[in-house]
Amino acid sequence: MTRRNLFLFFFIVVLILILLVPSKISQATNNFILKVSQPLTSGMVKAGKSIAGTLSIFGEISNLRKENRRLVEDIIKAKVDSTKLEELEQENTSLKEALGYKEAHPEMKLLLAEIIGLDPTNFYDSLVLNKGSNDGVSDGMAVVYLGVLVGKIDQVTPDTSRVVLITSRDSIVQVMLESSRTTGILKGGISGMTLENIPLDTPIAESESIITSGLGGKLPKGIFVGSTGSEVSAKSDIFKTIEVKSPINFSKLENLFIIIGI
Secondary structure, eight states: OHHHHHHHHHHHHHHHHHHHOHHHHHHHHHHHHHHHHHHHHHHHHHHHHHHHHHHHHHHHHHHHHHHHHHHHHHHHHHHHHHHHHHHHHHHHHHHHHHHHHHHHHHEEEEEEEEEEESSSSSSEEEEEEEGGHHHHHTTOEEEEEEEEEEEEEEEEEEEEEEETTSSSSSSSEEEEEETTOEEEEEOTTTOOOOOOOEEETOOHHHHHHEOOOOOTTTTTTOOOOOOOOEEETTTOEEEEEEEEEEEEGGGGGEEEHHHEEE
């Protein structure tokens, strides 16, 4: 062993003894080492805390995202449940109104039918119902909503039937003015319904009721159709033409009655 290595060996032994054996010298040495290393250890502690804080934030963000997804799912589910409940209430209200009308008119044989289709070419031309010949439905029968004429059956299958609405340009219904008992023809069209072929000398009351005349076809007499509006005939016409207003919102119909007998 060289003198240099021997000296280094004795130096290390002495340093270990100073650090391990309690003494004022070793204590002072320890204090010196702690003081020298304090900035490094303090920086490491701060760095550790910063990393831990960052990891904690990432964890909280992940938890918040999961919680937000759960809340969104809960909100969607609650909305769906609320919509289903509201729809059931609306259907119950509609059915109660329909059944109430049926009970109030035992003199008529009324068949409750649900709308299951619309004419894709023109919304106000026709409807498809879930009742057909198997239920006793036939061509020409009247279809009403709470006692107001909606249209008449023109096509029937065993399980379905098509209704031509009175608002359709293809619809022609024999009607009469309730007060004067004057008969005329109810026609539909894009511009609305009109009452035609009314003699020029016929007095027409404001908002006079218009009912089916019972002439021709299977439509019973006395079904309410609508009320008179403004006169739209020209001065050169030999008959009066009157606007007709129906109380029905045809775009919101759901359940209808087919009059299968009186």
